[in-house]
Amino acid sequence: MGLKNVTLFLDPALSSLNYGDDIHDYPLMQHPAQPAAIVALYFVFVFSLGPKLMKNRQAFDLRKIMTIYNITQILFNLVVFVMAAKVIQNFSLYCSPPNNSNTPLDISVRKIHYYYGVLKFLDLLDTIFFVLRKKPQQITYMHVHHHVGMAATTWATAKYFPGGATGFIFFYNTLVHALMYGYYLMSSWNSAKAIWWKKYLTQIQIVQQLFYDTMFTIHLFNANCNYSKGWLMFYLCNTFLMTYFFSAFYKKNYMSKKQVSDRKIE
Template identity: 25%
Template sequence: MSIEFSVDRPFGIYLYDYFDKAYTTVVGSPATEFTFVQGYTPLSTLPEVLVGCITYFTIIFGGRALMNNSKPLPCKFFFQIHNVLLTLVSGALLALLFEQLFPQLYRHGLYYTICSEKAWTPQLELIYYLNYLVKWWELVDTGFLVIKKKKLGKLKRIHVRFGIDWNSISEFLHYFHHSMTMALCYTQLVGKTTVSWVPIILNLTVHVLMYYYYFRTATGAKIWWKKYLTTLQIIQFVIDLVVIYTVTWSYFAFTYYSDFLPNFGTCAGTESAAAFGCAILTSYLFLFINFYRMTYNQKKQQKKDL
């Protein structure tokens, strides 16, 4: 195996070749033959996504009701394996994504890479699809919380000042984020939104750290950088929104008001996918800011009360 760093080989080797061999072994056909086709590719239709979300909430709330009078089930080992695998898979997808994007950014620049239809390559489409499948897998996170009977908010105090139940806010954020991220990835795949790689690459970066954090804490380790992980999630959504709103503005300005509104030109993707993406990412930003504020403000208040 020769190591030769170049624009097309930012890691010294071409990772996609090794991925292609692994993919072919598992699927039975080369990765180069993959195409996302609605109604043919698994989990590629809107009814499947809707049924997935409904099933997710049914299992979660039904499972919590069934577990009310039961003891937590032992699942520490499986929870650790779950988080290790998600850390490794997220890291692998992140590396593959970077390998595909770096040559485009180097040769064609940022605007081409986030807006050109030609930037949506078969290799990237497969990585985006696998990332979408991982979002289905990540729904299992909540299943572990149910069988462990673990409340998402460790703080027992009620925010009396604002009349807000901390556990309810924390649980809503978890359920909403998990289900809607899966739906978000689906809409961007269908819409062939070229700018998808920006939120995906940031999300994968956060998830490598997040699932590693979950794994370490499951082993009993005390991790000092949890607060900074939440901060990183907020920064992620801020960057997402700056980029997404910019290209969405440019698309609509160029398409409908090019005579008098400034713009950078058009951008690949459907209008419905752009609208859904803007709405979901905006809601994430406000939810995580509120999560951060309530978590660490409440901890400060508890320290004052001691």
């Protein structure tokens, strides 16, 4: 069963929509095999080929490359954020159906969604750098799940359910990622411990996930909202999981044992 058939199974009412529309022929968007191949190569390199190549080698000093990469990510995320800021006023927290029509607004939203999706594949380079720098401890389940999950779901959403409720994601997430890569840029040349706002960046990420949890729940239980309920449930499962991951990370890294004990007593 292809992805289009899957979406029709989740919500038959979408059968009249023109899937993909003008971004259908964009790079990476022609067929699910394209993003699937990228993800497959990612897994092969991160968990097999990369570690074998680096086994008897010194870790690469990638500070200059990572500086360019981080600056590029900051700029690209800010560009998409500004683009999204111009259309976000047309979205509703109560119901934002997919942007599938051929109005100028819907075409713009689909293109923004596509650009955001490209950024999610660019994010996969984070893990590649970990391998080349011999930092296996940073390749956690949370890290891999988040990166692969975002790339895959953003692609599928841009292809079959563009814009709509997910428009809030590429609006807020690009700003958060610009801040995150700003932190990476500073920490690549200085001690990460010296950057005092790392803790608050994690707090921002938790708040972001809580917002998604709330917004998708509202859409899901709004019977009059024409956005696939099946896809909303899928997104909710993922956002709840990421809320848990970020919260657990924050508790582990920023809450002292005494603070944790005090919380348990209350």
